[in-house]
Amino acid sequence: MSIPYPFSALVGQDEMKRAILIAAVEPAIGGLLVLGDRGTGKSTAVRGLAALLPKMRAVQGCRYHCDPESASVCEDCERLKAGGRIKTDQLPVPVVDLPLGASEDRVLGALDLERALSQGIKVFEPGLLARAHRGFLYIDEVNLLEDHLVDLLIDVAASGENVIERDGLSLRHPARFVLIGSGNPEEGELRPQLQDRFGLSVEVSTPREIAARVEVVRRRDAYERDPAGFASQWSRADAQVRRQILQARDRVGCLDVGEPVLQRAAELCVAVGSDGLRGELTLMRAARAMAALEASTEVTLDHLRAVAVMALRHRLRRNPLDDTASGERIERAVAELWN
CATH class of the missing domain: 1.10.8.80 (Magnesium chelatase subunit I, C-Terminal domain)
Structure with missing residues (x-):
């Protein structure tokens, strides 16, 4: 398993990093849209944050890795509860990439054709939305996403559920995630319906200061030469960010806006x-x-x-x-x- 670039090692882009931290503390904000130049650390920042977050507690055997403390349960959890005592796992926070050319079946999930043909049973094969539950769904070049996928995302983002009514299947499962999209506005406009679903929007640009550019190159080279060693150098700073997020999650519910x-x-x-x-x-x-x-x-x-x-x-x-x-x-x- 590859070692992600440390979140704390990112040079500059303070507004983007602040917005990502806010979205991690309060998922109800509705996600983050990052627009700007290519190669400015957008995807690196998302994967770095997810890597430093503590593992999440999930129901063992649940395809949607539901929270065992959640009041709402999926059909997997209901089946496991009926069978006896539920066991739990500690899983990393998922970061799922949604490719531009993904089919609806891959995004929503579909009938497992292999088992349907070989065993004659209907089994749902979860898609990308199920994998992203309780984590991050990242869409690079979101402004180029096909319209039919945009419509799907709008529905799921609004409801927090993925509803499947196709191929003889009728089911629903939780799909609550922090939606993060990035893109270059010069390559196309983002549909207003989807743009409005993002809680926050930040703009990033290539640094103009020579010292900042040199520092970016120096750190990236050090990471590529020795990922483990470079990550260990920033482990203390990442641990501090982790504590900041966890403490903020505990505080945010107690703060009133006057x-x-x-x-x-x-x-x-x-x-x-x-x-x-x-x-x-x-x-x-x-x-x-x-x-x-x-x-x-x-x-x-x-x-x-x-x-x-x-x-x-x-x-x-x-x-x-x-x-x-x-x-x-x-x-x-x-x-x-x-x-």
Whole structure:
């Protein structure tokens, strides 16, 4: 098994790393969209974070690796419970890649044809959505994803369940994951219906500073020469990030977002013309997760300001009379409203 590049060893890209940590603390935010240049560490950051997270407790023998403490159970768990005492395993947090050319059967799951033909029984073969349950579903070049797959993802992301009604099969299974998509906007637009499903959106670019570029190359070369040795050098820093995430997960449920902060969030969404109410909900959840990561006892305007751009930049309507980038428009609105 290959050793992933350490999350803590990534150079720069602070907004992307902060957004990934927020999504790891509060999955209800709805995932992360990362847009920008190729080769800027997007997939490396996702795999690095998943590798440093502690293993998750799952029902042994369940094809969907359900949480044994979960109130809702799948058909596998029901069958195992009926058979006696449930056993558990410790499994790594899954990071599943969804290829652009994947078929519906591979994504949703399908009838196991081999067993159907050889044994005459109908058995469901889980797809990528089942593998991603309780982990991360990563889509590179998400803006090039075929429309029929986009529609599937929208449905599952909204419900947290994958419903199969095909090939004589009728079943449903849990499919709750942190959806992370990346792409280059110059290669195509992302459908608005899917774009709105991402809680946060960040933009990454190739570093322009010579020192940063040299450091990226130096660290990558050291990793490729000796992955285990390089990972051990960053193990203490990764362990600190792991503790930060676990402690933030414990705190986030105890933090209340006060009326003044909610008022400011609504004012900002109105000022920038954010469609719907997902903007306010995402601002609230992201600010609360940010406060938890910083071990704060309350959610403040500073936390709201820190997440404003990433929570709203992909929700703005295009203004043909204003060619200012969406991030700059949000920062301008923040300065006008809150100063």
